[in-house]
Amino acid sequence: MRYASLLLVLGFATGCAVRYPAVVPMREQQFRSHDQAVALPLDQEGRGEVANFLEHGGNRFGRNAAPDAQAAGHKQMLDALAAEGNLKIRASLATSDFCAIALPLCQAAPILRKRMAVTQVIDARNRQPEVPDPIAVCDDEYCWIFRQSNNLLTHLVVVRSVRRLQP
Amino acid sequence: MSPAMSLHADLLGRLQAIARVQLVARLQDDRLNFPGANELHVFIPDIHLITAARRVEGGYQYGTNHPVLLEAVVKSLRALKLASAPAGEVVVYQIGDLFDLWRQVDGLDPNANAASAIQNDQASLLAALRDPDLNAQFLLGNHDYDLYRFPNFDAWQRSFVLAPSVMLLHGDVFDWVEKLPAELKNLVLFLFTASHPAGTADLEKLRPLNNKQRGGRKFRDFIQNQAPAPTGKWRETSDDGGSWNVQVEGTAPKEMLLYLDEARQKCGEANGQFGSALNMAVIGHTHQARIAVHDTEDEFFTLMDCGAWIENCSTADDPTPRPNAQIAALGANEARIYQLAPLE
Numbered sequence: 001m002r003y004a005s006l007l008l009v010l011g012f013a014t015g016c017a018v019r020y021p022a023v024v025p026m027r028e029q030q031f032r033s034h035d036q037a038v039a040l041p042l043d044q045e046g047r048g049e050v051a052n053f054l055e056h057g058g059n060r061f062g063r064n065a066a067p068d069a070q071a072a073g074h075k076q077m078l079d080a081l082a083a084e085g086n087l088k089i090r091a092s093l094a095t096s097d098f099c100a101i102a103l104p105l106c107q108a109a110p111i112l113r114k115r116m117a118v119t120q121v122i123d124a125r126n127r128q129p130e131v132p133d134p135i136a137v138c139d140d141e142y143c144w145i146f147r148q149s150n151n152l153l154t155h156l157v158v159v160r161s162v163r164r165l166q167p
Numbered sequence: 168m169s170p171a172m173s174l175h176a177d178l179l180g181r182l183q184a185i186a187r188v189q190l191v192a193r194l195q196d197d198r199l200n201f202p203g204a205n206e207l208h209v210f211i212p213d214i215h216l217i218t219a220a221r222r223v224e225g226g227y228q229y230g231t232n233h234p235v236l237l238e239a240v241v242k243s244l245r246a247l248k249l250a251s252a253p254a255g256e257v258v259v260y261q262i263g264d265l266f267d268l269w270r271q272v273d274g275l276d277p278n279a280n281a282a283s284a285i286q287n288d289q290a291s292l293l294a295a296l297r298d299p300d301l302n303a304q305f306l307l308g309n310h311d312y313d314l315y316r317f318p319n320f321d322a323w324q325r326s327f328v329l330a331p332s333v334m335l336l337h338g339d340v341f342d343w344v345e346k347l348p349a350e351l352k353n354l355v356l357f358l359f360t361a362s363h364p365a366g367t368a369d370l371e372k373l374r375p376l377n378n379k380q381r382g383g384r385k386f387r388d389f390i391q392n393q394a395p396a397p398t399g400k401w402r403e404t405s406d407d408g409g410s411w412n413v414q415v416e417g418t419a420p421k422e423m424l425l426y427l428d429e430a431r432q433k434c435g436e437a438n439g440q441f442g443s444a445l446n447m448a449v450i451g452h453t454h455q456a457r458i459a460v461h462d463t464e465d466e467f468f469t470l471m472d473c474g475a476w477i478e479n480c481s482t483a484d485d486p487t488p489r490p491n492a493q494i495a496a497l498g499a500n501e502a503r504i505y506q507l508a509p510l511e
Contacts, residue, residue, distance in 0.1 A: 021277060021278040091287035092220060094221075101496075117321075119278070120317055120319050121319075127302075129297065130319075131286060131297050132286055132287040133319070148287070
C-alpha cells in the first residue's frame, strides 16, 4: 500500500513537472563521426567514414571493432543517404515526427520509423545556434544530426547517443 | 561632433542606402542621462514571424511587413557594427515577438517544433539576425515567451538595463502588472533591475500570466491595432539636431501616451528598491511608434516605443495606412525612431 501511494505521488510529481524538450548534444571528438559534417548525398569516402565509426562502436579513435546490434538498419541508412532523392524534407512542418519531415529517407531506411525529430541540437563549438536548425533523429544507440538547407538534408554528423546503455 | 553623434549619422547613412527613411520622432535631451559617447543601441521591434503555410492555413489577413527590406537592414547593421569597432560600439537588440508562436500553433509547442518551423521557413532572415558577428541581443515578447524553455533560445532575456538610465523590455507587462497580487508584482519588479535578472524559474512562475493574456484569441485580423496606429507627424531625415514629434504629457493626445505612466511608475519603484536611476523605458509590443515624455519640474521620464514590422500606422497629416517598418536608436542622449520603406 505504501509503495502504491509512493508510486502515485511520483506519478503525479513527474506528470505535473515542467517538461523540457528533447535535446541532442554534439559529442566530444571521440564520439562524433566527423569534426566537420560530411556532405550529402554520401560519397564512397563519406560513407566509409560513417561506417567505420559505427563499426567501432561509435568511437572514432577506437582500436577494436565492436558488434553493431543495428548493423542491418545502419547499412540501409547508409545506402539511403547515398541517394539524392532520399534527402528531400519538409523543414517548415511543425512536428516531432521525423518521418513526416523526411518521408523519402524513412521509406528507404525503416530504422528511422516512429522516431522523434529533435531540433534542439546543442553544439558548444558554435558562437550562435545554427540557422536553419539542424534536425537530429536518434536510433537505439546513435543520433544522426543533419544540417539542412532549402528543404534538403545537406550534411551529416553521427554521434554516439548519450543515452547509450553500454559504454 | 561626438563619436555617438557620428554613429547616429552612420546608421542613418546606411539605412538611406537601402531604404526610404523618414524620421518618426527624435528626442535630444541631456536629461536622458545616457551620454554613451561611443556607443549606439539599435532596437528592432516586433516582427511576428509565422510560416507561409500557417498564414494560409490560419487565414491570417496580415503578415510581417517588408521582410526582404528587414533582412537588408539587419545585414546593414552588421556592417555598421563591424565598421564602427573598436572605437565605437553598436549593440543591436530585437526586442521581442520575433516569432509569433501564438499564431503559429493553437496550443503549447512542447518540443520547439513551431519555433523550428518558423526559423526554417524564414532561414535567411533568421540567419542574418543570429549572425555571430551581429551578436544581436534578443528579448522574449509575449507571443514568443515560451522560447525560454528551449536550449537554443535560453540566452534570450525578458529585460535589459542599459546603465545608467534605460530600461529595455518588450512592454507587455504593462498590460497586466497593476492587476497582479503583491507577490507577483514583486517578481515583475525584478525585471527592472540588472542585479536580479529573471531566471528560468521566475519565467516559469510568470508563464501562466502570459498565457492568460492569450485568452483563446486567434488574432486572425489583427494583434494590437485594428486601425492604423497614430504616430504623429513625420518628416524627412536630416542631421540638424533638435527634437521632433515628441509627445509631451499634458499636451499630447491620450492615445500617444500609452504606458508612459505605467513605465514611469515601475521604473520609479525599481529606483526606490534597487537604488537605480532609470528615467527611460524602451519598449515595443503596442505596434505604435512614438516617443512620449513626462516632463515636470521634479521629474523627467521618457518612453520610447519602437513600433513594429507588422500591422499599419498613419501620420497626423495623412490617414493613409502605411506598413509599420520602424527601427529606433539611442546614444549620446539622443533617441530616434525611423520609418523605413523599400526604395522605389
